[in-house]
Amino acid sequence: MVTQLSHPFSFNFQSTVNLRTSWVKVTAMANHKVAHVLSVAGSDSGGGAGIQADIKACASLGVYCSTVITAVTAQNTLGVQGVHGVPEDFVYEQLKSVLSDMHVDVVKTGMLPSIGVVKLLCHSLKEFPVQALVVDPVMVSTSGHILADPSILMAFRYLYCREELLPMADIVTPNLKEASALLGGMKLVTVADMCSAAKSIHDLGPRYVLVKGGDLPAPLDAVDIFFDGDHCHELRASRIQTHNTHGTGCTLASCIAAELAKGSLMLPAVQVAKRFVETALDYSKDIVIGSGPQGPFDHLFKLKRSTYNSSRRRGFNPNDLLLYAITDSGMNKKWARSIIDAVKASIEGGATIIQLREKDAETQEFVRLAEACLEICHSHGVALLINDRVDIALACDADGVHLGQSDMPPRVARTLLGPGKIIGVSCKTPEQALQAWADGADYIGCGGVFPTSTKANNLTVGLSGLKTVCSASKVPVVAIGGIGLANAHSVMEIGEPNLHGVAVVSALFDRESVSSETRKLHSVLMDVLSVAK
Numbered sequence: 001m002v003t004q005l006s007h008p009f010s011f012n013f014q015s016t017v018n019l020r021t022s023w024v025k026v027t028a029m030a031n032h033k034v035a036h037v038l039s040v041a042g043s044d045s046g047g048g049a050g051i052q053a054d055i056k057a058c059a060s061l062g063v064y065c066s067t068v069i070t071a072v073t074a075q076n077t078l079g080v081q082g083v084h085g086v087p088e089d090f091v092y093e094q095l096k097s098v099l100s101d102m103h104v105d106v107v108k109t110g111m112l113p114s115i116g117v118v119k120l121l122c123h124s125l126k127e128f129p130v131q132a133l134v135v136d137p138v139m140v141s142t143s144g145h146i147l148a149d150p151s152i153l154m155a156f157r158y159l160y161c162r163e164e165l166l167p168m169a170d171i172v173t174p175n176l177k178e179a180s181a182l183l184g185g186m187k188l189v190t191v192a193d194m195c196s197a198a199k200s201i202h203d204l205g206p207r208y209v210l211v212k213g214g215d216l217p218a219p220l221d222a223v224d225i226f227f228d229g230d231h232c233h234e235l236r237a238s239r240i241q242t243h244n245t246h247g248t249g250c251t252l253a254s255c256i257a258a259e260l261a262k263g264s265l266m267l268p269a270v271q272v273a274k275r276f277v278e279t280a281l282d283y284s285k286d287i288v289i290g291s292g293p294q295g296p297f298d299h300l301f302k303l304k305r306s307t308y309n310s311s312r313r314r315g316f317n318p319n320d321l322l323l324y325a326i327t328d329s330g331m332n333k334k335w336a337r338s339i340i341d342a343v344k345a346s347i348e349g350g351a352t353i354i355q356l357r358e359k360d361a362e363t364q365e366f367v368r369l370a371e372a373c374l375e376i377c378h379s380h381g382v383a384l385l386i387n388d389r390v391d392i393a394l395a396c397d398a399d400g401v402h403l404g405q406s407d408m409p410p411r412v413a414r415t416l417l418g419p420g421k422i423i424g425v426s427c428k429t430p431e432q433a434l435q436a437w438a439d440g441a442d443y444i445g446c447g448g449v450f451p452t453s454t455k456a457n458n459l460t461v462g463l464s465g466l467k468t469v470c471s472a473s474k475v476p477v478v479a480i481g482g483i484g485l486a487n488a489h490s491v492m493e494i495g496e497p498n499l500h501g502v503a504v505v506s507a508l509f510d511r512e513s514v515s516s517e518t519r520k521l522h523s524v525l526m527d528v529l530s531v532a533k
């Protein structure tokens with residue numbers, strides 16, 4: 001019988017036993033197998049290659065990555081300043097720890113700094129067999145630095161060939177220099193050379209060979225050769241003009257491993273991996289990390305999104321809800337002004353947060369509008385939220401979204417947007433308000449406080465409904481629906497500390513001058529605030 005734990009942190013023997021029993025039950029019930037790659041590789045202090053690249057690549061493709069660190073390197077964008085091997089018995093210790101417990105699907109190897117480490121790895125893989133082995137024979141990094149002791153370089157061929165690593169491999173992914181070293185110094189200068197090298201490496205035992213041609217003399221396309229035992233496939237991709245290529249080899253091999261762990265066949269896994277690297281290089285081509293000739297790239301497609309240079313880096317402040325302006329394309333069209341001009345005017349008048357509510361905009365136009373409005377908002381330190389469309393918010397890196405009860409669930413939106421974005425949820429009842437809080441909303445919009453013609457068939461909750469929701473809500477509230485100059489003070493005066501402002505559409509945008517209407521409403525709100533103090 002599984003005893004319920006009244007307090008998970010009351011630590012005595014009996015509760016430990018109960019905890020274990022419950023855990024077994026929970027895992028059995030959950031039964032959600034996670035694809036898992038073990039990376040056996042060296043650490044790159046610069047974060048662009050090695051273990052660090054492997055973890056990021058797997059994470060980006062939705063695969064768990066555990067690690068066995070074989071060496072610690074001191075390196076940056078200038079080169080490799082030092083290599084410090086982890087003692088072999090401790091590499092073995094790590095291998096046993098992970099492989100004996102964690103149900104690894106695929107092992108991917110990178111820097112293997114000694115024959116002893118290769119032997120221990122082969123021994124461990126016999127003791128704990130996995131679904132696939134991806135060998136990136138790291139000897140020469142993309143920058144041309146030798147990541148092994150000279151004696152290792154001498155023994156490189158022996159290391160990979162004689163100690164059974166290559167015969168155990170499902171795929172080996174040498175670059176031109178590594179392929180040449182594996183074949184005892186064979187010269188590789190053409191695509192035909194690469195194909196015959198792939199065949200010769202295949203004779204050493206691996207099931208598939210990918211010879212990477214990134215170093216071929218200046219062709220237009222990047223060409224890799226994939227040999228499946230029968231045929232050489234030329235895999236071409238456009239060459240991205242960038243110096244941020246550090247870690248491409250490790251990343252490619254990790255992506256192959258990740259796709260295999262998800263159940264892919266080999267050629268599709270290689271194709272996805274190549275697409276990933278190409279997309280990441282293109283995304284990262286102009287980022288600047290370090291002063292050396294070869295920088296890292298962004299595996300997670302997020303670094304350019306950081307608000308490093310933006311005036312909006314302060315997170316969500318409930319006081320931003322004070323004068324919440326919501327756009328309406330129909331109204332702005334009626335008054336012959338663009339949404340961008342309308343947003344500008346409302347900020348001039350004192351709007352404290354903007355929501356783009358463009359129900360009829362085509363997606364491409366919506367992205368363009370949102371990008372332009374974001375620039376205006378951020379130059380004034382004002383947050384921009386997108387109504388309904390999480391995809392638009394993601395595409396333009398807006399500050400957040402506002403979601404209704406039948407829009408995307410806030411929890412799903414949170415996983416897509418990340419923890420730093422603002423999520424608002426429309427609520428008409430205390431139950432909805434509590435649920436919004438439980439789902440991670442930052443604020444709720446409550447209405448319609450008064451009847452409105454802006455939103456069809458909208459239920460009016462009145463000031464009493466607003467009061468009930470405000471007193472139940474655990475997050476700040478903004479009131480919405482039929483609010484304008486004439487009644488804003490009555491809304492703000494309901495005496496609920498949780499009510500932080502009013503959200504308005506027609507009172508600002510269905511008027512001739514957006515800036516002066518906003519200014520007047522702002523002044524009403526400031527008067528209410530000053531009386532409240």
Ligand SMILES: Cc1ncc(COP(=O)(O)OP(=O)(O)O)c(N)n1
Binds near residue numbers: 405480
């Ligand atoms: C601040 C604020 N509150 C409520 C709403 C209404 O959102 P929703 O219920 O999803 O209705 P639509 O606006 O999508 O028609 C809002 N937009 N903003």
Ligand SMILES: Cc1nc(C(=O)O)sc1CCOP(=O)(O)O
Binds near residue numbers: 446447505
């Ligand atoms: C978009 C919207 N949501 C509402 C809700 O009750 O959730 S009322 C509303 C329309 C608000 O427009 P106006 O300020 O012109 O009345």
Ligand SMILES: [Mg+2]
Binds near residue numbers: 388402403407
């Ligand atoms: Mg909505």
